[in-house]
Amino acid sequence: MGAYDGGLGTFSENDPYAEANSRGISSCTQQSKLDSGMLVQLVETNYAQNPDSWALPPSSVLSKGLFAICKTYINNVRRAKGLDLLR
Structure with a gap:
């Protein structure tokens, strides 16, 4: 949780x-x-499915995963602030 927090x-x-x-x-x-x-x-799961990702620290893998899972939520906030959306 430290990387998340x-x-x-x-x-x-x-x-x-x-x-x-x-x-x-x-x-x-x-x-x-x-x-x-x-x-x-x-x-x-990311490490198991993507062996090349072992070169990345867990915090990077977690960040990438959260962006993928939470894209809709992130875009809702960005839209409300008039910012460009994630694609």
Whole structure:
């Protein structure tokens, strides 16, 4: 959970995209009721299905996975702020 906690609440007020991403992921994890076990499973599944990803630290794998899972939530926040959407 440390990687999740460290990355989620850390954004600059001068970076509206980082703030929107953080708020979208926070909303997503709360609405989806994601817990620490699910986040561990997300990372472990990625490593099992993508052997090349072993070169990446778990925090990067987790971030990539959360962006994929939470894309709709992130885009909802971005849309509300008039920012470009994730594709």
